[in-house]
Amino acid sequence: MNASHRSLRRWTRRPAFRGLLFWLVPALFLGYFFYQPLLALFNLALKGSALSGWEFDMSALNLTRIWRPLSFTIRQAALSTLLTLILGLPGAWAFTHFTFPGKKFLKTLTTLPFILPTVVVAAGFNALLGPRGWINLGLMSLFNLATPPIQFLNTFGAILVAHVFYNTTIILRVVSNAWSQQNIRLQHASQVLGASPWHTFKEITLPQLKPAIFSGTLLVFLFNFSSFGVVLMLGGPQYATLEVEIYVQALHLLNLPMASVLSILQLLCTLLITLGHNRASGLGDLVAAPPARGITPRKPTRVIERVVLILIITTLFVLLVAPLSSLALRSIVKLEPTRGERGEIERGLTLQFYRELAVNRRGDLFFVPPITAARNSFLFALITIGLTLTLGLLVAYAQRYRTPLNKILDPLLMLPLGASAITLGLGFIIVFNRPPFSTLRFPLLIPIAHTLVALPFIVRTLSPALRNISTSLRNAARVLGASPLRVWREVDLPLMTPSILVSTIFALTISLGEFGASTFLVRPDYPTLPVAIYRYISQPGALNYGQALAMSTILMLVCAAGIFTIERLQKSEKDGN
Amino acid sequence: MLSVINIDKSYEGQPLLKGVSFSVDENETVCLLGPSGSGKSTLLRIIAGLEEPEGGDVHWKHASLAGIPTHKRRFGLMFQDYALFPHRNVAENIAFGLKMQNLPADEINARVEHALETIGMAGFAHRKVTELSGGEQQRVALARALAPNPRLLMLDEPLGALDRTLREDLGQELRRILHESKIPAIYVTHDQEEAFSLADRLLLLHQGAIIQGGRPHEFFHHPRNEWVARFFGLGNLVEGTVVSRTPLQVETALGLIHASCDRQSPAPGQRATLLFRPSQAQLTSVEEVNLLAGRVSDQVFQGEKYQVSLTINDRLPEFKILLPNPLAIGERLQVHYPPSDVLCLENGA
Structure with a gap:
């Protein structure tokens, strides 16, 4: 073996080189499918502004077209966040300090909003409060009204309520987590030093909770800020947030330059919020001393405690359960005549909506039966799982090699988290709407978009799991005679299995529920489930409505099964340690 | 000033404190000594008002503290x-x-500022507490507790989290500060050396009750029962049956032993435990009672003296004595204990 050969071998064994090897594929993937579209957006925004003759300092019309959705987005996000805090903070207090019947069940319920697709939540509220929902139909038959008395859809209130539904549990979880980990002795110390309960709360408890509250609030604000499906389906066209406006400009008005400008604005805003959030959570780590003894929840004893507790829990319960259960119930109950049916209709339980899922009643070439949409969705989800797991594992291994490369590549990898699905979809149609990957001819772009949405979550699941595998385990296996590949199979793989399962479920549910990017990318004859739900729910006729709810229910059940499995996996892993 | 009266408390269904009573007077540091899990900290928390007793009461200057919340007790x-x-x-x-x-x-x-000077930490005012060493944190905690001039100071294992050398240094400092402040104090620990060095009066907590109280040296010279002697590691304990009361004679695995008793002697037929202190073994004797013959099985040099282990018979554990000079392993030996040095103790719980 000559000298140059040896030096080459030595070089290939350096961690920097190995890290680079692992980074290669993910970096290429991100570069091609995320950064290329992103650059194209920037490009189009700049060029477009020059072409169409308007510039940032120019026409008042264009400025209002930007300012109006932006200001509305901020306003609704701020208001939603405030309402969420009003509901979430007392909930956090209750969860931290008290035990009560059904606490475990409620806690499991609070995981649901994390993963429920926006279309499902929108459909749930529609089934509860919409014109054909339980409450309106009930009131109509009770008072013999001709029109639904409650106008919920297409109101500002609908957006707020759905956002509160989604985000209350974030505040609940983040804050009660931090709260219950507070060292109880600190409160005792404060009391012994002469502080009344109120002073103790103000001087000791609250300052320590601040980072958690701040970080939770920013997170909720971020979600509200970039909310798309809820606003589109419950708010209607007059309430255009940035996301909805991008969608309208791009797909309805075909003004891609305008959409690009809004997209970039959106991206900058979310980056700003994310930055603030990271700082806030960093602050939390700094303050948190290791808890000697946290707060153990107890039974409520005083009457006032019980009353307040019951009030809080009932509110949370109704908020979480009502829309979802009315969705499921409404999908198996017939309350209205089907189109074409006349006279008295038979009300009652029915599986008609589910049976009809496989039928193409219209014989329409472009109108596929819902079952096809379901098939598409599951197919895309499978591809997404394959892609995210491959890329996620590669990144997780790449991050293990501490090379200077990581400092640059880590944040670049997490940036898609800040980019909204709408921005992603828009970028895709700008870049790939021509050969070789025409969005019309290449349905694979949908799972690729889903992969980009899911990847940051999957990396955050896999990477810590890999880091937690002690090197001495691998060394032990090697000393006992295992080859590197064998070490991976016997040590890494079994220890990673729970996290890989969790990642799989994450990828599955994210892909199944993804709505924003899909609206840009689906072909009319090749819809996904959420897109089909969106189409069906806005169609007239009891059958269409029922079918939309039936599809939503299926989606909800799949996602619920997924999140409960994740919870159990994570719990068993924790217990195992 | 402080009277703790008949406190009962249970923990997870098990009785933890069973009728604990004691009092603390002005200018006095009382040490509550007991093994971990004996309910010492719980007792402090009850006095502070952080926990409610299930029975009994806490009085300050003869007035009950029941119903007075923690933050108004000025402890x-x-x-x-x-x-x-x-x-x-x-x-x-x-x-x-x-x-x-x-x-x-x-x-x-x-x-x-004054408090910082007292604990020798002037100049630390603006430091983060999370950046302090264990010893510094301990001193800040003491200063924080003392600063409002409490009517009573309670210290819950204040040196427990520190390593040995630091513990000795800070223990001395603590003694000085407690002495200077003249605040009555209750000091809780499981470490007897710490208790002896700090306490004016010692209370030994065992199985939910105060088993013995008094000045530190009393525990050495007059342990109340076998458990107390065992807790302080006072010496060899040998069980037996009382044969006669005057003179006190006890039949044991060592043979018939003549002993003394600092309380009322147990009646013949009763079980009792005899304490043989290692340092009181005599090598030469003209007496014909209390002679113990054995073989040297082990010896350990302990600074000034040698701790010698004797195998006397198979039914007994090794018998430990302290001798000024080393012996050969395997050597046969006879030692004598004067009856006045063999203490007859009540069988402990």
């Missing part, structure tokens, strides 16, 4: 893990109790 409590507020710096931690009394800012500043 000081130093926690085992110090419980320093992580979001406040050193000075703000010490000032907390003063602030709760709504004192003017200048007075607070002056007293915080």
Whole structure:
């Protein structure tokens, strides 16, 4: 073996080189499918502004077209966040300090909003409060009204309520987590030093909770800020947030330059919020001393405690359960005549909506039966799982090699988290709407978009799991005679299995529920489930409505099964340690 | 000043404190000594008002404290893990109790400064408590507890989290500060050396009750029963049956032993335990009673003396004695204990 050969071998064994090897594929993937579209957006925004003759300092019309959705987005996000805090903070207090019947069940319920697709939540509220929902139909038959008395859809209130539904549990979880980990002795110390309960709360408890509250609030604000499906389906066209406006400009008005400008604005805003959030959570780590003894929840004893507790829990319960259960119930109950049916209709339980899922009643070439949409969705989800797991594992291994490369590549990898699905979809149609990957001819772009949405979550699941595998385990296996590949199979793989399962479920549910990017990318004859739900729910006729709810229910059940499995996996892993 | 009267408390269904009573007088440091899990900390928390007793009462100057919330009792409590507020710096931690009394800012500043000087940490005022060493945190916790001039200071294993050398240094400092402050104090520990060095009076807690109280040396010379002697490691304990009361004779695995008793002697037929202190073994004797013959099985050099283990017979554990000169392993030996040095103890629980 000559000298140059040896030096080459030595070089290939350096961690920097190995890290680079692992980074290669993910970096290429991100570069091609995320950064290329992103650059194209920037490009189009700049060029477009020059072409169409308007510039940032120019026409008042264009400025209002930007300012109006932006200001509305901020306003609704701020208001939603405030309402969420009003509901979430007392909930956090209750969860931290008290035990009560059904606490475990409620806690499991609070995981649901994390993963429920926006279309499902929108459909749930529609089934509860919409014109054909339980409450309106009930009131109509009770008072013999001709029109639904409650106008919920297409109101500002609908957006707020759905956002509160989604985000209350974030505040609940983040804050009660931090709260219950507070060292109880600190409160005792404060009391012994002469502080009344109120002073103790103000001087000791609250300052320590601040980072958690701040970080939770920013997170909720971020979600509200970039909310798309809820606003589109419950708010209607007059309430255009940035996301909805991008969608309208791009797909309805075909003004891609305008959409690009809004997209970039959106991206900058979310980056700003994310930055603030990271700082806030960093602050939390700094303050948190290791808890000697946290707060153990107890039974409520005083009457006032019980009353307040019951009030809080009932509110949370109704908020979480009502829309979802009315969705499921409404999908198996017939309350209205089907189109074409006349006279008295038979009300009652029915599986008609589910049976009809496989039928193409219209014989329409472009109108596929819902079952096809379901098939598409599951197919895309499978591809997404394959892609995210491959890329996620590669990144997780790449991050293990501490090379200077990581400092640059880590944040670049997490940036898609800040980019909204709408921005992603828009970028895709700008870049790939021509050969070789025409969005019309290449349905694979949908799972690729889903992969980009899911990847940051999957990396955050896999990477810590890999880091937690002690090197001495691998060394032990090697000393006992295992080859590197064998070490991976016997040590890494079994220890990673729970996290890989969790990642799989994450990828599955994210892909199944993804709505924003899909609206840009689906072909009319090749819809996904959420897109089909969106189409069906806005169609007239009891059958269409029922079918939309039936599809939503299926989606909800799949996602619920997924999140409960994740919870159990994570719990068993924790217990195992 | 403080009277603890018949306190009962259970923990997870098990009785933890069963009728504990004691009092603390002015200028007095009382040490509550007991193995871990004996309910010492719980007792402090009951006195502080952080927990409710299930029975009994706590009085301050003959007035019941029941119903008075913690923050109005004006007691000081130093926690085992110090419980320093992580979001406040050193000075703000010490000032907390003063602030709760709504004192003017200048007075607070002056007293915080004085407290910092007392603990030898002037110049640490603006340091973060999370950046302090264990010993520094301990001192800040003490200063914080003392700053508001509490009527009573309670210390819950204040040296427990520190390593040995630091513990000795800070123990001395603690003694000085407690002495200078003249505040009555209850000091909780499981470490007997710590208790002996700090306590004016010692209370030994066992199975939920105070089994013996008194000045530290009394525990050495007059342990109340076999358990106390065992807890302090006073020496070899040999069980037997009382044969006669005057003179006190006990039949044991060592043979018939003549012993003495500092309380009322047990009646013939009763079981009792005899304490043979290692340092009181005599090598030469003209007496014909209390002669123990054995073989040297082991010896350990312990500074000035040698601790020699004797195998006397198979039914007994090794018998330990202290001798000034080394012996050969395997050597046969006879030792004598004067009857006045063999203490007959009540069988402990």
